[in-house]
Each structure stands twice: as C-alpha cells, then as structure tokens.
Amino acid sequence: MAADMVVRLEQGLWRDGSCFASGRVRALIGEDEALLADLGLAAVPAVRITALVAAACRIDGFGNLTPNDARLLSIGDRERFLIALYRANFGEQLDAVAQCPANACGETVEFELATECLLAPHEKAIEPADGAIPPPLTREVALDTERGTWQVRFRVPNGSDQELAARAALSDTAKAADLVLERCVAEVIDANGQPLTVDDWRPQLREPLSATFSELDAQANMSYALRCPVCDAGFAAVVDAGTFLLRELASRHGIFAEVDQLARAYHWSEAEILALPVARRRRYLAMVAGGG
Ligand SMILES: [Zn+2]
Numbered sequence: 534m535a536a537d538m539v540v541r542l543e544q545g546l547w548r549d550g551s552c553f554a555s556g557r558v559r560a561l562i563g564e565d566e567a568l569l570a571d572l573g574l575a576a577v578p579a580v581r582i583t584a585l586v587a588a589a590c591r592i593d594g595f596g597n598l599t600p601n602d603a604r605l606l607s608i609g610d611r612e613r614f615l616i617a618l619y620r621a622n623f624g625e626q627l628d629a630v631a632q633c634p635a636n637a638c639g640e641t642v643e644f645e646l647a648t649e650c651l652l653a654p655h656e657k658a659i660e661p662a663d664g665a666i667p668p669p670l671t672r673e674v675a676l677d678t679e680r681g682t683w684q685v686r687f688r689v690p691n692g693s694d695q696e697l698a699a700r701a702a703l704s705d706t707a708k709a710a711d712l713v714l715e716r717c718v719a720e721v722i723d724a725n726g727q728p729l730t731v732d733d734w735r736p737q738l739r740e741p742l743s744a745t746f747s748e749l750d751a752q753a754n755m756s757y758a759l760r761c762p763v764c765d766a767g768f769a770a771v772v773d774a775g776t777f778l779l780r781e782l783a784s785r786h787g788i789f790a791e792v793d794q795l796a797r798a799y800h801w802s803e804a805e806i807l808a809l810p811v812a813r814r815r816r817y818l819a820m821v822a823g824g825g
Contacts, residue, residue: 563806756772
C-alpha cells in the first residue's frame with residue numbers, strides 16, 4: 534500500500550502571504566469510516582469529502598488540515614487529494630459506468646480506468662515568476678461580452694462553494710450554479726469603468742466564467758473520452774474520484790456492524806479495530822466470515 538503518497542496541488546493553500554502546494558495522504562483507517570458514518574445519510578458528498586480531506590490529508594509546511602482548511606482548497610485540489618487517497622488505499626484501477634447520451638441509445642457503458650488518467654496535467658501552477666506574491670486566490674481576467682470587454686476580479690470555486698452548491702442543487706441545479714458564481718466574483722467593471730451589479734453581469738458571464746474556472750482549475754472538471762460499443766457515438770464521461778472513494782468506503786454492513794463482528798471474534802477494543810487500515814480490517818472480516 535502506497536501510503537503517504539505525495540500530491541502536487543494546483544492552487545495550493547495560502548497562509549500569511551505564502552502558498553503551500555505540496556500535500557500528502559495517509560492510509561485510511563476505520564476511524565475515517567466512522568467519521569463518515571457519524572455525519573449521517575443526510576450529509577451531501579461534498580460535506581463528506583471535506584471531512585475526509587481534513588482527516589486524512591496534510592500539506593507540507595502547513596500541517597494537518599482543519600475542516601475549514603479543506604473548504605478553502607479549490608475543488609480541483611480537493612479532487613487531487615481524493616485521487617491520491619483512492620490510489621493509496623484502493624489501487625490504480627477504477628471500474629466506472631456511463632450512460633451513452635446519443636438519442637435512442639442510452640446504453641450503459643462499463644469501462645475500466647487507470648487512476649493516473651484522472652489527473653489533469655499541471656499547467657497553471659501558481660509560482661509567481663517575478664517574486665511577486667499574488668493575493669490569496671484572487672485573480673483578474675478581461676472577458677468579452679456583448680456589451681464590451683469587462684474586467685472581472687474573482688477566485689476559483691472552493692470546497693465551501695461546493696458544499697453550498699451541493700445543498701442548493703438538491704432543489705435547483707441552475708440556482709446552485711448561480712450561487713457559486715455570485716460567491717466567487719468580487720467585482721465586475723464594465724468597458725466604461727463602472728461597477729456592475731450581480732443581476733447585470735450574471736447573464737453575460739455565466740458561460741465565459743465557467744470556462745475560465747475550468748481552465749484555471751482543470752482538475753475540478755475532468756472528463757474521459759469514451760466510445761459507445763453499441764451506436765459508436767463518441768462522448769465525454771465526467772469522472773470524479775470522490776464518488777469512487779465514498780463508494781469504496783460505504784462498507785456493505787456499515788462500519789459499526791463490522792466493529793461488532795470483529796470485537797466478538799477477536800475481543801479487540803473499538804479503538805483497536807478502528808485504527809486498522811481499511812484493507813487490513815476487511816481481511817479479518819473475510820476470515821471471520823469464512824470461519825477460518
Ligand atoms: Zn450509444
């Protein structure tokens with residue numbers, strides 16, 4: 534098991550004007566699963582991911598992460614951590630399914646994927662070339678609109694946006710996307726140097742800004758090119774590591790039932806069982822189930 538896998542972050546985490554961009558993940562243990570179980574079924578995946586990243590990931594020079602630090606990471610950097618957690622704990626291969634989007638087809642396409650393929654190339658690393666340190670996660674871009682070129686000051690979406698959007702999306706996905714835009718944009722100045730209100734800029738900037746987000750934080754929107762074996766249509770399947778990781782960790786009978794089973798069989802304490810790496814605990818469970 535490749536524990537302590539190194540993760541290169543794209544946006545990094547900022548503190549006191551410095552950027553920390555090299556992270557590590559550790560082997561997942563029963564305690565991590567108990568943490569997820571304690572959040573309850575009502576917790577949206579983004580909230581579970583925050584808990585998991587804070588518990589099992591750290592950043593060199595920064596130390597352990599609090600849930601709030603995990604929320605400040607960009608969505609792409611959280612995803613980089615999740616991919617590393619998956620690789621370190623469950624190996625280099627994912628079994629995924631996607632639905633063919635072609636009309637009148639809709640075939641369920643199963644595919645295998647090397648976890649390595651999930652990593653976006655590092656292209657936008659933020660190492661200030663001239664020694665100037667940019668303010669934490671604030672960027673400026675000129676975007677062309679029907680009403681001229683506007684200057685937009687913004688940051689890329691982070692874990693807290695992801696959590697709020699996930700909750701909002703339970704009732705209205707379009708509203709959830711708008712909520713993220715509103716939170717991430719600090720200021721929009723039109724071609725005449727006048728600041729614009731949210732209602733004024735939003736319809737014009739929805740598309741160009743999401744394209745800008747994807748370009749700057751590519752890991753947040755990784756898709757995988759597939760071809761449907763039935764109708765031969767080519768399409769892109771969105772693959773996010775969080776879904777696979779949470780699925781692996783949702784143990785069949787629940788972590789507490791497994792603790793109960795092992796405690797009865799081996800007379801270990803709850804703390805001892807929860808400290809076992811996930812894969813190790815599952816081997817003992819298989820032995821108990823096999824009667825050997
Ligand atoms: Zn098809």
